[in-house]
Structures are given as structure tokens and as C-alpha cells.
Amino acid sequence: MKLVIQNVTFSYKSIQALKDVCFELKKGEIVSLVGPNGSGKTTLLKCIDGILKPQGGSVFIDGKRVSDMGLNEISKLVGFVPQNASSTSFPFTVFDVVLAGRKPYIGWSVKDEDVTVVTDILNYMGIGHLATRYFNELSGGEQQKVIIARALAQLPQVLLLDEPTSHLDIRHQLETLQMIHRLCKEMGLSVVAAMHDLNLACRFSDKIIMLKDGYIFAAGAPKEVVTVENIMAVFGVKAHVSLTGEGKPQVVPIEPVNAKSLQEIPCKINYAQAK
Amino acid sequence: MRAQCMSTKTVEDLKQMYRKGVKRKVLVLLSLFFSIIVAALISISLGAGSPRFKEAVEVILSKVFPFLKIGSVSETVQVIVWDLRLPRVLLAVVAGAGLAASGATMQGVLRNPLVSSYILGVSAAAGFGAALATVFKIGIIVGYGKYLIITNAFAFSMLSMLMVYGIARLRGITSETIILAGVAVGYLFSALLSLIQYVAPEHEAVRAIVFWLMGGLHVATWESITVVSPIVLLTVILMVQQAWNINVTCMGEDVAMSLGVNPKRVIVVTMVLESLATATVIAFTGVIGFVCLISPHISRMLIGTDHRFLIPCSALMGGLLLLCSDTVGRLILMPAEVPVGIITALLGVPFFLFILLSRKRKMWQ
Amino acid sequence: MGRKSIMAIVVVAIAAIAIAGAIYVLNLQGGPSQTGGQGVKSVTLTDGTGRNVTVKLPVKKIISLNSGITELLYALQCGDRIIARDRNSNFPRAVLDKPVVAGSSYDPNVELILQMSPDLVLADNMLFYNQEALGKIEGAGIAVIMENVSNVTRIKTVIANLGRILECEDKANEIIGFIEKYERLVQERVKGVPESGKPLVYIEWWAPWQSFGIGSAGNKIIYDAGGINIAGEINKRAPILSPEFVVDKNPDIILRMAPADAVGNLTAFEAVRNEILSRPELRGVKAVKNGKVYVYDPVILEGLRYPIGLLYWAKCFHPNLFADINPEALHAQLIQKYFGGESREVYFYPTP
Numbered sequence: 007m008k009l010v011i012q013n014v015t016f017s018y019k020s021i022q023a024l025k026d027v028c029f030e031l032k033k034g035e036i037v038s039l040v041g042p043n044g045s046g047k048t049t050l051l052k053c054i055d056g057i058l059k060p061q062g063g064s065v066f067i068d069g070k071r072v073s074d075m076g077l078n079e080i081s082k083l084v085g086f087v088p089q090n091a092s093s094t095s096f097p098f099t100v101f102d103v104v105l106a107g108r109k110p111y112i113g114w115s116v117k118d119e120d121v122t123v124v125t126d127i128l129n130y131m132g133i134g135h136l137a138t139r140y141f142n143e144l145s146g147g148e149q150q151k152v153i154i155a156r157a158l159a160q161l162p163q164v165l166l167l168d169e170p171t172s173h174l175d176i177r178h179q180l181e182t183l184q185m186i187h188r189l190c191k192e193m194g195l196s197v198v199a200a201m202h203d204l205n206l207a208c209r210f211s212d213k214i215i216m217l218k219d220g221y222i223f224a225a226g227a228p229k230e231v232v233t234v235e236n237i238m239a240v241f242g243v244k245a246h247v248s249l250t251g252e253g254k255p256q257v258v259p260i261e262p263v264n265a266k267s268l269q270e271i272p273c274k275i276n277y278a279q280a281k
Numbered sequence: 282m283r284a285q286c287m288s289t290k291t292v293e294d295l296k297q298m299y300r301k302g303v304k305r306k307v308l309v310l311l312s313l314f315f316s317i318i319v320a321a322l323i324s325i326s327l328g329a330g331s332p333r334f335k336e337a338v339e340v341i342l343s344k345v346f347p348f349l350k351i352g353s354v355s356e357t358v359q360v361i362v363w364d365l366r367l368p369r370v371l372l373a374v375v376a377g378a379g380l381a382a383s384g385a386t387m388q389g390v391l392r393n394p395l396v397s398s399y400i401l402g403v404s405a406a407a408g409f410g411a412a413l414a415t416v417f418k419i420g421i422i423v424g425y426g427k428y429l430i431i432t433n434a435f436a437f438s439m440l441s442m443l444m445v446y447g448i449a450r451l452r453g454i455t456s457e458t459i460i461l462a463g464v465a466v467g468y469l470f471s472a473l474l475s476l477i478q479y480v481a482p483e484h485e486a487v488r489a490i491v492f493w494l495m496g497g498l499h500v501a502t503w504e505s506i507t508v509v510s511p512i513v514l515l516t517v518i519l520m521v522q523q524a525w526n527i528n529v530t531c532m533g534e535d536v537a538m539s540l541g542v543n544p545k546r547v548i549v550v551t552m553v554l555e556s557l558a559t560a561t562v563i564a565f566t567g568v569i570g571f572v573c574l575i576s577p578h579i580s581r582m583l584i585g586t587d588h589r590f591l592i593p594c595s596a597l598m599g600g601l602l603l604l605c606s607d608t609v610g611r612l613i614l615m616p617a618e619v620p621v622g623i624i625t626a627l628l629g630v631p632f633f634l635f636i637l638l639s640r641k642r643k644m645w646q
Numbered sequence: 647m648g649r650k651s652i653m654a655i656v657v658v659a660i661a662a663i664a665i666a667g668a669i670y671v672l673n674l675q676g677g678p679s680q681t682g683g684q685g686v687k688s689v690t691l692t693d694g695t696g697r698n699v700t701v702k703l704p705v706k707k708i709i710s711l712n713s714g715i716t717e718l719l720y721a722l723q724c725g726d727r728i729i730a731r732d733r734n735s736n737f738p739r740a741v742l743d744k745p746v747v748a749g750s751s752y753d754p755n756v757e758l759i760l761q762m763s764p765d766l767v768l769a770d771n772m773l774f775y776n777q778e779a780l781g782k783i784e785g786a787g788i789a790v791i792m793e794n795v796s797n798v799t800r801i802k803t804v805i806a807n808l809g810r811i812l813e814c815e816d817k818a819n820e821i822i823g824f825i826e827k828y829e830r831l832v833q834e835r836v837k838g839v840p841e842s843g844k845p846l847v848y849i850e851w852w853a854p855w856q857s858f859g860i861g862s863a864g865n866k867i868i869y870d871a872g873g874i875n876i877a878g879e880i881n882k883r884a885p886i887l888s889p890e891f892v893v894d895k896n897p898d899i900i901l902r903m904a905p906a907d908a909v910g911n912l913t914a915f916e917a918v919r920n921e922i923l924s925r926p927e928l929r930g931v932k933a934v935k936n937g938k939v940y941v942y943d944p945v946i947l948e949g950l951r952y953p954i955g956l957l958y959w960a961k962c963f964h965p966n967l968f969a970d971i972n973p974e975a976l977h978a979q980l981i982q983k984y985f986g987g988e989s990r991e992v993y994f995y996p997t998p
Binding site: 052078081086098106107110112114124128129157160 | 291292294295296298299300302389392394522524525528529531532533535536538539540541542543581585586587589
């Protein structure tokens, strides 16, 4: 087993974000975490990467316990792609950003090997032409690719992605996920991705884990987990689920269930008169 | 995926590009270094007194190589060049370097381009310490003299850093907490300084404080250089050594941790280094403003945000800027000297605005 | 650049510092040559900051960094020995020909001063706050004496000291005699006045409500002239009074220092006086009702002119006791005698 999550529990002060989460991941497998906002997806990813320390339970990578490893050691095994690509206003070039992914291996000087890794990855991902551009001048899609490249430059065995497609248009969504899928199968990466789009998650993952209020509601193959009942129970949404040609579920949401705003409270604003 | 390969660049092309970039950056650093040397030679040849370039060089050579017995220069010329001008030139470079490097480091670590090396309330605290010494002769050592002001200013600067650190420990060591704590502590010492100015029994002491606050390099002696230089040199070298940690912290807290760097530790380490550098410099020179703010910005435009190059570049740029400003300040209203802090503001700000407005690249959204 | 390069830099840096340190130490052994030992007369005295200063005689080249001191030097007929001045020293007119080497005592141009090799530098207390400049000047073997000519308790000592240093003790004694004569005169006449006969005085100097308290020259002169300073119990040299306090005390006389831009200008003096007469808070105060508001030029309280100030105020407070004294004429005589007669348009308004 490449990645083992065992009874992980985490609380932010008094709010319990994760309750007894368990799952396993093989080498070359892609698992998507789905669930409503606040269900603990990002928290779980951060616990796997050692950014947050769970109060209970453990994370094992290749049999080694994450809490026993230093941040540097973890960063050689796990790459993390955060949700917000650019949290800084400083003008880093794309090359700088991806080169930062080599930090776990760099003492101070940049060796030839580091430059090779970066240029190889830039080329592989098809963003070599952006190398000297400034990161904060790129489009959302391009930025996303750059930070994935950064995570890859760490040469990790596990790749964590936090909502990698939420800021992208449909073309870039597909491109990004196809690339990750390819990377996973070609390079043998294990991927854990927090996804907000159920359809994309189903299409590109081997396994789906559905979280509700911090615990695992359902886990397994996409068509077993993404069902009408589960969607109703976890998201509170009435939906229609059909299967595509490849046997992957396709979700068409119909309407939210028990939505107070639509049923009980009459709207007193007269939009025609309001100026 | 295939559609994205519009680039005709191969891996080798990319590598070449990178190496050329590095060479260019090193070139920038070298040219700044030589500019400083040229500026220093010019500065040493100018002044209210009579010695010019030839005499200056004679004096320097005769002091450094006494056995060469270079041509005779009068006592007065010797004193002017060796004891007055040379220490001043050296102090300008060292002080400018220390302040600018600290500014660059703090901007990176706190992820905020508006931060200066005084963000931890260091300047207000130093002013308060100096005022305490000047007005009430109270300080951490006994006996009035320039040492009292210097040690007081330094001690209170470090105190302010500790206070900011203490507050951050309680609320969490993040960029926001540190900046706010620094502002609060700074205001506290500012208020106390104003109080001292108000209750000061001697009018002259108040005037003296005002002068101190303006900052000046007339205090340069060989003594002060031998104290300030090693500390600035050491702290700047250590800051450069932290460059990768700063780079990564600059990109985001989570990103930093995922790359194996604990941003809180980086913040604490750099805070100590920059406080040490800044406090040492301003304990002697008073509060010289602007260098710590504009040098990093100009350097960033020249050499990029990789702190391995940015910090040395800021240091060199700061040294050059301060040296030129001080030289102008010495000459412009001869025989009076305009405090260097005023010149850096008057020269540096329009220059900075010009660069800012003429560039299309936005520094912040 | 790798770990090795950093080590190299550190080594070079340490070497550079070591060299700098060595140079510095070498410097300590050098230093300005001390010419003369025997056969050179010298005078040791204590200056206004309490330091002991030794001055080698004769003193032929003086740099003066204070306008009051410059005046004193001319009064002692030693104005020709002045080789340079500060920007504020502009009286008497002869001194304007001398080069300027400082804005004020606080920021002397050390380079120029060393260049001119003076025997003595005279400055006011502000130089004491610039320890670096002081150290550099003294380090070059130049004697530095700091005095405040507005300190009236010390002014006679200062003049006597200058007399010794400049070897013009007879002239010094003459001036001291002049000062003492009028000090004694005022003291005698005011001696018998009971407390109830002394007017309450509010003195304002450069900012509204800023007065003189214990330890200040202004306070002492008011007392010596037979007045009572309403701020005389306040233990602060230049306290800012609350308007209520002033109104409550109801002073009989108000003295107002003329600001720098009004000096020597009668119209400006009138304007300053009118401002006080029309100040709303002072409306009901005796001094304002009786028109006993006087504007004075601060120069009459300093240096050798302080007896003039003393006499003006004494005449203000007790006109009947000093009816025979004409401070204006006396002042004109003094200026004529010591400076060649360049009086300003006005020093005290209105005439008491």
C-alpha cells in the first residue's frame, strides 16, 4: 500500500473537522474526495502532507508514519497543489516557481540536475514557452499547470490536489485532469484530489471517497458511491444519475431538497419597484 | 495535451535560457559593486575641505601601506581624508546595505511589498531609547556620552522585536499578526517618544532628539565602522543563506510547508537577523528612512524575486543609494549638511515613482 | 554559488574586518602631534557644561559658533581674532565678512574647521549633544569651550574666563564692572519693596502660553527686577501654562518676547502687542485692561546686554523707582561703545 490513512481525527480548536477517517491507496491509483463545502476535504489533504497534525490516528506513506518524518522528508514524498494558485503579489517567473519545487533537494545552490528536472517537467507539461513569463500575469489555467509542475518537481510519489479545476474553464478542466491521469499512470503517482465537480471526479478517478461532516460516508468505485441516495443524503440534492458508455456515473442535479428559501419564506421584495 | 506544444523550445533551449539569466543577474551584481567603488572614490574626493582626489588617494595609500612612504601630506589633510571622509563613505555603504537587505528580507518573509525594515517598531523604539538617553541621561549603562545613546537605541530596538515576537507567539506567527503587532509596538514607542519631548526640561535636548531622528552619517568614525560592519556583514550573509526558505515562504504558508519549510521558523529567524542588522545601524546613524523600502523594489525590477540574488542586490543598491545621497547632502548646502534621510526621500521617491509608472508589470493586484 | 563559496565569502569578510581593525589600532598610535611642552602658557577652566578645558595661549584664531558669543568677542575688542563663524552670527556687521562653517553649534562642518586650524572653538551647549563632532574637533588638538550666554547667573564668569584666555582681562573687567553696576543699582532700589508692592508678571516667549519657570533666566530676571513671576513656582524651565491659570492669577504686567521675524521692526512689535491685547482669554486681565503689555527683543537679556533687559523690566515694574533711568539711551551708548553704533529700530515696546 502506498498510502494508508488510519483513523485520522482532526479538530480546529473546538470544531471537529475529521472523524476517524480511514482509507488506503495503491501505487498508480487516483482517488477523488468529494463532499459539500466544509466536509473536511482540504483538512484531510493537509493532514496527509503533514501541514496539519491530526490529534488522533496516523498517516502512513510506504509504511512510514508521517508524524515521525520531518517536513523536508515528507516533501520529498508528497507534492501538494493548493487551491489558490497565487497567494503572493511578488513577480516570480514561472521558472522560479517550478524551481521552488526542488527546495527539498536544494542546499543553497542550484545544481544542473535541478535545472534538468525543471526543464524536463516544463517541457512535458507543454508550458516551456511560459518559462520566462511572470506567474501573476498568466491566465488561471496556465497558473494551475505551473503549480502542478512545481509539485511534480518535488519528484513525489504521492500527489495531492486541492480542487484543481475550480477556477478553470471546461477546456482547461479536461486538459488538466487528462494530464494528471496520464502522469499517474505513466509515472506511477498515487493521486488524492479534492474535487467539487462530481462528474469530473467520476470520470477521472479509480476510487471515490464521499465525505460528510468530517467522516467517510461512502467509499469505493465511482458507480457504487455516486448514487442518487448518497447524493441526497450527503449533499441534500435530488439528482438524476445515469451511466456513461465507460460505466462511469453521470450526475444531473435536479433541485435542492428542503430548501427553506424556496418554500417557506415568502419574498417581500418587489423587484419591479425596487430601484 | 498535444495542442499545448506550440513551443519550439527544447529542453536544451530552456537550460540555456536559465543559465543566461543567471549570468545576467551576476553581471548586475558586479556592476553595482563597481559602481559603489567608483562612487566611493568620487565621494572621498569631494567635501568642504580642500583635499581632492589626488590627496585622498595619497592619504589612503600611505595609511594602508605605511612602508611605501608615499609623498608628504599635511596632518590636516590626513585627518580630513582618513578620519572624516573615509569612515563616512564606508559607513554609508555598510548602513545602506544593512537596511536595504533587511527590508528585502522582511518584504519577502511577510509577503508584503510595503514592509520596511522598521516594520517591527524598531525605529520608534530606537528613537525612544535615544531620547531617554539624551533628555534624562537614563540608560542601560552609566555615564552620559555617545555610548549611552547608542546602547540605549540598540537595546530598545531589540526590546521592540521581542515584544512583537511575544505578541505573535500568543496570536500565531503569521504575516498579518507580525505586521499589526509591529505597527502597534511602533506606535507605543512613538507616543512615549512624544511624551519625552513634551516633558523635556531642556529645550536643547528636544532639538537634539529631532536631529537624531532625521538620521545622519556625520557620526561615522573608525570606531563605529568596526562595530557596525561585522554585524551587518554577518547578518546579511545569514539572510542570503536563508534565501531559499524566504523564496518559498514568500509563495505562501501552505506551499512552504508542502515544500518542507516551516514558515514560522523562517519568520522568527529572519526577524532576529533583520532586527539585529537594523538596530545596529540606526543605533549609530539615527533613523534613515526610505533606503530599506525603495532599494528592494528597484532591485526586484532589475534582478527578479529570487532572494539569492535579490538580497545581495538590495544590499548593494542600498549602499550605493545611501552613499550618493550622503554625498549630495554634504555638498548641496555647503558648509551646512543636509541630513541624509531627507536626501534619500527627495531623490529616491521620484526615481522610484518614475520606475514604477514607466513599467507595465504590476507589483501588486 | 555553493556552500564552499559561502565559506569563502565568510573567510574574506573576516579577513577584511581584521585588516580594518588592524588599521584602526595603528591609527590609535598616530594622531595629531602635540607641539610644545615647556614654555607654552596655558589656561585651564571649567566651561558651561562642567568640563575642564585647557587652552594654550596665545589664542590668535577663534571660531565662534554662537551669535551671542560672537558679540561678546567683539565687545572684548577681539573680533579681529575670529576666523570663522556660524550662520546665525551676523552682528556686528563686520563679522559678515568671515566665512561660515556651521549652521549652528549642533552641525559644524568639521572638515572646514579642521582645515582652518583654529586655536579655539567657542560654541553653545548644542555642540555637547553632537558628541561625534565634538570628539573629532578635540581629537585634532583644538580646544573647545561651550557656554550659554543666556545663562545670566554665569555670564560674568564667562566674560572673566574669556578675559583670561584672550589676555584682555582689563576689557573683561570693564564689562563685568558695567554689569555689576546695574545689577547692584537695581538690587538696591528694589530691596525695600514689600511683596504686596511687586507686580504679578506673566511672561510669554515663543509660543502662546509658553512661559518661564524655575531655573530659567527669564524667571530670575523678573525676580531681580522686583516682580513676581506667575509661573515662578513651576518646576520646569519652559512650561506651557493653561490659559485658566494665567487668567486666575490676573497678572499686572505681561511681557512678550518678539519672535525672530519681528525683531527690529516696530510695526511687527505693535502687531505682536495687539495680538495679546485682543486675545479673548486675556480679556479681563489687569495687564490688558491697563495696557501694560510689553514686547521685548530677546537680545537684551543675553550676554553683556542683560543689564539693559534688567533695567527695562525694572522700569516696567516700578516706574517711580527708576524714573531717572533711560534704558534706551543706555543701550544706544553700549552699542556705540562696543559695536560701533548699529542699533535696531526697536528693542522694547512700548516705552515704559
